[in-house]
Amino acid sequence: MTTIYLINNSLTMNNLNFPDQETLEQKREKRILSILGEEASMKLSNEKYLQSVQFIYASQYVMSIGTAKYLAQKLELNILIKKEIGERVLGNLGDKKIRMVSEMQENDFDYKLPGGESLNDVKKRMVRFVKHIIDIHPNKTIALFTHNVAITCLLSEWCTKGFNLDNRLILNYKDQAIIDGAWDEINIIELVFDGKELVSIHRKK
Numbered sequence: 001m002t003t004i005y006l007i008n009n010s011l012t013m014n015n016l017n018f019p020d021q022e023t024l025e026q027k028r029e030k031r032i033l034s035i036l037g038e039e040a041s042m043k044l045s046n047e048k049y050l051q052s053v054q055f056i057y058a059s060q061y062v063m064s065i066g067t068a069k070y071l072a073q074k075l076e077l078n079i080l081i082k083k084e085i086g087e088r089v090l091g092n093l094g095d096k097k098i099r100m101v102s103e104m105q106e107n108d109f110d111y112k113l114p115g116g117e118s119l120n121d122v123k124k125r126m127v128r129f130v131k132h133i134i135d136i137h138p139n140k141t142i143a144l145f146t147h148n149v150a151i152t153c154l155l156s157e158w159c160t161k162g163f164n165l166d167n168r169l170i171l172n173y174k175d176q177a178i179i180d181g182a183w184d185e186i187n188i189i190e191l192v193f194d195g196k197e198l199v200s201i202h203r204k205k
Contacts, residue, residue: 004144009186011185
């Protein structure tokens, strides 16, 4: 069996003032964890079920690397940086707000802005990456420090979709709500595979 933990930390600093010439994607990649985010990441490294992790991957985003560093230090593992598990590329927002684009994309997985990714684009690269690491790390335990939209897109490969009263996406696996339209501070979702066949999905946190 191969076990993969999908980990996201949303506790970032929001009071950062970047130079005007920075693109939206550059600003998003550079966002750092807040003090609460650092503390939560340190606490995360003590979770009993994560002590069996043998490989740690993180996206190129500073917030993902910052979350992974505590577990990597504790387990004496390298952090393998991969763009394939990065956050969705939004593209040119124009006069649109991120929340508006998110709702439009959740209702249409093929919708994307100029220069951006659709949720189906993100899904394809995430599924491809997971299949790749199962190939190279069979029967191992792996932690992927990634992002909420990227995780949602990956889970949509196996989960059924629905919407809550706020018109936010819900994902269910075998009648269990895995994504309920809201993301907490830190989220951990466990995937277990027999070969490349998914056996179970559990939300650990």
